[in-house]
Amino acid sequence: MKVYYCILFFILGSVLASFYGVLATRAPLNKSIVKPRSHCDFCNHVLSWYELIPIFSYFFLQGKCHKCKAKLPIYEPIVELVMGILFMGSYLYFGFCYEFFVSLFLISLLVLIFISDIKFMIILDSPLVVTSIAVFLLKWYYFDFQAALNSFFAGIILFLFMLFIGFLGKKVFKRDALGGGDIKLSFVIGITLGVTHAFAALVLSTFLALPYATFSLFATNEHELPYGPFLVSALCVVFLYFDKFSSLLNALQFL
Ligand SMILES: [Zn+2]
Known part of the structure; x- marks a missing residue:
């Protein structure tokens, strides 16, 4: 049975990845996600079903458009493979429980934000709303309504905190220091992790961004950094190692 679930979640992850690829590259440009149908970006040839199978189509077509022989982007099958592995890995790591279902939404958010924020410097609203509602309902179902409500307020606190940081940044640097998407994303961080762990995630994010920010400042003179x-x-890291962070926060006397 376990093997079947592994295969099922792998397929679900890779199919969703190919849908997210479409969503994250079309929605920021206000293009419909259903029309036009998936086509080759070079010759506009509409893709048939066998050209749309996640991962396999790329190898089957040897990485080229079937009509015009233009090279297909290699990142698509890689994202599909990675997301399939992450979905399957989540199932193996957590089993069927609260953490597992939340992790599926977080992996989706991770993939969508990586594509849309790096490509367009945009974080879409829809995945943030869907993830927030899902976390609220899952918390309610697995714990109780009070727990879900507490999470919701943790989201509000984080949102207001980041709004304040953004406001402060604007006063000091005279330009938008934080994008609106980053502020809305911090609501999801709060509702998922609770206040203390969410602040730990904010601190961790600055450590993660620091090497990249320093590099891009000196190497490319680029001041705008996709923070999402x-x-x-x-x-995702704090969610995955939630207990480890609990002990750390405890040792630092934050809990
Ligand atoms: Zn083509």
Whole structure:
């Protein structure tokens, strides 16, 4: 039975990854996600079903468009493979429980934010809303309504805190220091982790971003940094090692 679930979640992850690829590259440009149908970006040839199978199509077509022979982007099958592995890994690591179902939403958020924030410097609202509602309902179902409500308030606290940091940043640097998407994302961090762990995730995200920020400042003179990928990565790390962070916060006397 376990093997079947592994296969099932692997397929679910890779199919969703190919859908997220479409969502994260079309929605920021306000394009419909259903029309036009998936096509080759070079010759506009509409893809048939056998050109749309996650992972396999790429190898079957030898990485080229079937019509015009243009090279297909290699990152697509890689993302599909990685997300399939992450979904399957989550099942093996957690089994069927609260953490497992939340992790499926977090992995989805991770993939979507990596694509849309790096490509367009945009974090879509829809995945943030879906994840927040899912976490609230799962918390209610697995724990109780009070726990879900507490999580909701933790989300509000984080949101207001980041709003304040953004406001402060604007006063000091005279420009938007934090994107609106980053502020909304911090609501998801709060509702998922609770206040103390969420603040640990914020601290972790700055550590994750620091090497990249320093590099891009000196190497490319680029001042705008997509912060979403670091925030969502920190969220996932703290969620995965929640107990380890509890002991750490305890040792530092924050809990
Ligand atoms: Zn083509």
